[in-house]
Amino acid sequence: MELRRPAPSPLVDNYVVPGDVVLDLSEMNNQTIKLGAGLRQECDTIEATSAGKLRQLKPNKYCIENSQKRYKPSVEDTVLGIVVDTKPDNFLVDIKGPNLAFLPVLSFEGGTRRNIPKFKIGTLIYARVVKANSIMNPELSCMDATGKAAKFGQLKDGYMFDTSTGMSRMLLSSPTCPVLEVLGKKLSFEIAVGLNGRVWVNAPAASTVILVSNAIMRSESLSGIKQRAMVENLLERLS
Amino acid sequence: MSAQAGPGTYSPAAAAGDRRRERKEELRRHLAEDADWPRADGRSFHDCRPAFMQTGPTTAASGSAYAEFGKTKVIVSVFGPRESKKAMMYSDVGRLNCNVSYTTFATPVRGQGADNKEYSSMLHKALEGAVMLHTFPKTTVDVFALVLESGGSDLPIIISCASLALADAGIMMYDLVTSVSVSCFRKNIIIDPTSDEEAWQDGSLVVAFMPARKEITQLTLTGEWSDGRITNAVELCMDACSKLGDILRDRLKDTATLTCE
Structure with a gap:
């Protein structure tokens, strides 16, 4: 069965607010649509749940891009965090999200029990989000996917x-x-x-x-x- | 030292009080006649006050909004989602914490009236049906409303303004919430009453409504109403809420356009 490319929403690159109908699914058949942040399916329609610009990332993927003061953690995002507390196994880091993030003491290049980094409260850290879940606290890492420090770690001065x-x-x-x-x-x-x-x-x-x-x-x-x-x-x- | 004011002393309170008494007397006279009468601000019975709304007046908050309907001025700040206090039990849905307060100079009589004490819980009930609480588990969203000047129909304006502030904060919502109130005077139904009109009403109806979904999130009825008039009043409120919803949408879109330019 041939899958046709869905027709783009007329509201793409326009500003939408909660309750706006972005796409009508009743006019489509045999088409897959992926929903990103700020969108939800309600019966035969796709509705906006937050205010922002509707973006079409791929031919069949939509999301709402908005500018906020609060941050919602997402995997692979690079963030600037401030150490607010230290525990034996991890640092508690404020990343402007709903919850404090965990930075395990071993998630540094060559991190072992013997060379645990010592960060004071208030230290600024550049890290990568490795786990993000609405129920759990986010988890950070100061290594890239290959295990190298790359650009991550403590930011001094500035x-x-x-x-x-x-x-x-x-x-x-x-x-x-x-x-x-x-x-x-x-x-x-x-x-x-x-x-x-x-x-x-x-x-x-x-x-x-x-x-x-x-x-x-x-x-x-x-x-x-x-x-x-x-x-x-x-x-x-x-x- | 004499407590009596000197001849050159200006006493605004006395003059304002006299004017207020005159307006109330005039209103009472019109009610006794039980006929169509002109409202103090020149509106017809089914006209709302001119509305001004703005997002982002409070820089420290996640989202904020300011609303001005005639003499009623309200500012709402939204904080969060932020971690719930340790004392609270785990919850797989978020918490919505609403608080409504009045400035000391908001009303002619100093202090918050007895009727306004329950506004916090009424605001919570009006908004919780529209906010997607399951999208921020373990956390709390705080909504703080401050009435700067009370000129009547405070609660509906607080609800509409809070909805705008929540949208500005990026909180996930099914739809915006708009609210309008009507007052009943004998056979007449008037929309968006002022504080003077509220003082003489036989009954009042407040409707909180989601315009895009056409759903009522809260309906508060007080006083004496007949079945037919309740239906008319609810329809009138829903129509006004839909129009107010368009204003809220335009306001959010205008703000975004200004930011992008």
């Missing part, structure tokens, strides 16, 4: 600030974000972006850190062209 989850997604988007593109051409700095809406910036000069942080924070509600203009304006003031 400055960390909070943004929305939408902003952090924009900073990590595939064509480089206009703000980072313009700043990267003129200034030398390090940046770590967590999908949980936290950004860490480090640079040799404090003025650079302040400028980069302000530029990112201001750019949240601006279009690409306005972002470039704003960054150039900030750079002019610095020089």
Whole structure:
């Protein structure tokens, strides 16, 4: 039996709110549709359950992309966490989610009982979500899939600030974000972006850190062209 | 020292009190005549007050909304989902914690009225049918509503504003919740009553409604009503709720458009 590609929803790339009917399934037959975050099936319709932009990821996969202050943990997300407590077997890390995340003491490169890392309360850590479940606390790891530390671990010095989850997604988007593109051409700095809406910036000069942080924070509600203009304006003031 | 006010002293409370008494007397006179009469703000019986709504006034909250219907001004902040307190038992569905409070200057008489004490539980009942509690087990969502100025029909405005704040916070919901109240005066039914009109009503009806699903989440009835008039009043409320639902949707979409530009 031939599977036809489902017709895209007319609301794709439009803003939807809870209760909006995204797709009518009564008009479709023998077609598979995958539902991402913020969507649910109600009889013969697909309805939105949260406010945001409807995205079509694949020909048959839909999800709602929204910008929030709170973060919902998802497997393979890279996050910036703050150590809030230490236990014999794991660290308790705040990742701006509904629950605190566990970071096992052995989930570091070459981690054994003999060389357990010692993190003080308040330490900033760049980690990867390995387990995410609504019933259990999320689990983090400071290793990539191959067991190497890669870019994960403790972030020393620098400055960390909070943004929305939408902003952090924009900073990590595939064509480089206009703000980072313009700043990267003129200034030398390090940046770590967590999908949980936290950004860490480090640079040799404090003025650079302040400028980069302000530029990112201001750019949240601006279009690409306005972002470039704003960054150039900030750079002019610095020089 | 004399307690008497000097000749140059301005006393706004006395003047406001006189005006309020005059309005009440006029309203009582109209009720005695039992005929169609003009409302103090010039609206017809089936007209709602002009509405202004906005999302995101509270930066510290996960989601927030501000609503202004005539003189009634409400601000709602939503916090969470966040971990439930250790003392609470495990729950495989989330908890919705609602709290309604009044500022000391919200009403002409200082302090929260006896009628308003149960608004917190009524807000909870109106919202819990729309919020998908199973999507955040073991956690709590806190909804704090603050009435800045009370000008009548407080509860419906609190419910609508709380629904907007929950949507702004990204809480999973089956649909937005809108609410409208009507008051009954002898043979007349008036929608969205002011505080002066509420003081003289024979009965009131508050409907909380999900416009897209066409479902009522809460219906509160007080006073004397006949069967036919209840049906008319509920239909009137549902129609107004549907229109208010469109305003809420437009408000959320406008906010998103402004953020993207």
